[in-house]
Amino acid sequence: MTDLFAGIEAGGTKWVCMVAAHPGDIRATTRFPTSQPGETIEKAIQFFKEEIHNSGLKALGIASFGPLNLNQDSPTFGYLTTTPKPGWADTNLLQPFQEAFNLPTGFDTDVNAAALGEARWGAAQGLSDFVYLTIGTGIGGAAVVNNTLVHGLIHPEMGHMLIPHDLDQDPFPGVCPYHSDCLEGLATGPAIAARWGEKGENLPPDHPAWQLEANYIALGLANLVTILSPQRIILGGGVMDQKQLFPLIRTRLQENLAGYVPAREILEEIDRYIVPPKLGSQAGVLGAIALAQEAAGSA
């Protein structure tokens, strides 16, 4: 009998639930808007109960927006913590599903789960060390090192790294409420919109906004390369739907590193070093399926 897994992409705007063995064997999917916690969680539970009658379901994975408490020794492990989303702060995401299904359950951030999905079925197959960066409304990052996700003290917050900002070239002060001109403050979708007075999707591909955007992203990537030495970097998120960014970023990253990291992958094969994700619009919920598989494996 095929092992089936349940995955939940718990987003701030919508939830996606899936029952699947793997991306080539998807049995059911549903999506619904994120309302209040109790109601939203109940909808997800009902979907799984109807779809599988709890038979043959091997494990569950929850990939959630954050910030999350991922510390298994903490009494509030499995909680959404300080989110500004009304009604959702201090929500226990894990317990209702454990009570409903009593299954091994994986729980992690949306970007960590998406990285795991890319490792299993996408752009990071066969790699032990890589970074997955999503650039959209915010900038989130996941790192896999020696085949395991980086969590550490809490979890990475790569969007908030500090990079050079040439105020003569770009006097825009940045939009991050904490750090003004950290990477997230300079390079998210909202930063582009605030700087140019127009949403990025309305700017033509040859607009100077994209060269500047590529500059900032490539500064961030130089820091990821020097600190984590990844074998590949995957760039996803809404901003990266602007495909003209990829060649600009690759060139600027090589310039930033200036030949210092003597790796063929960077010097000669940069087109395969900086890549888009492969799982596309299902990356989030397939990441949750990957979390479920991990949970089953370690249970």
Place this chain on the structure above:
Amino acid sequence: MTDLFAGIEAGGTKWVCMVAAHPGDIRATTRFPTSQPGETIEKAIQFFKEEIHNSGLKALGIASFGPLNLNQDSPTFGYLTTTPKPGWADTNLLQPFQEAFNLPTGFDTDVNAAALGEARWGAAQGLSDFVYLTIGTGIGGAAVVNNTLVHGLIHPEMGHMLIPHDLDQDPFPGVCPYHSDCLEGLATGPAIAARWGEKGENLPPDHPAWQLEANYIALGLANLVTILSPQRIILGGGVMDQKQLFPLIRTRLQENLAGYVPAREILEEIDRYIVPPKLGSQAGVLGAIALAQEAAGSA
């Protein structure tokens, strides 16, 4: 019978060789200047042969200056690669010792080995995720994630991360031949000497050099925190002998993060979060002993 390990700290200026069970049971140590490769390696081999007659020696560890080829699938694994040190480029460091002793042999960068030593016996005991940064003639960094050293594509080169550089406050252009004003270009001992026209060790503790130095280091640490989420950061190297830097760096790091990372360790216990190494002047060769123990464990 006590298991004994051989360790070599292979530096560009001197080599240190040690036979020990652990830091509390050191049987023999020697140090000699680094001359030509053949002669230097032979001295180390002779020392170990005389000290232990190859009996009871469980494994060997080599902690070397770099850059090194650490890719075990490469035909030149175990080589020093492009070092500017005359005579040492393309030196096979591993093979002569394997031929002489036929023992499990650990091989890694000096800073990776030192981090391993701090994990076993020093300032990182009991931690799964930490960073060890040495700030001296250069800036080297090692990261441990989920109890394993980060290697990835090559190995980290944290000194070369790119950080904000306020040219109005500090017009000094930086000394890195590759990146000018990367962290290493702005904050090493040679950068301090070039900026102020005086070696750091001759500047008084209240000289403005140290506030600026703390600023740059704390910018680098903010990036290490946001990218790696370490449970602790150890700061060693000659520049960090200026102990007045520690409180300045701690304060500036908290300011840089601006409360964004909600961890008690950073918000309330920063004195235990940013610390000096514990193994002191023997950190290098004890790191090599730690490499030997790893090699024995995985053999």
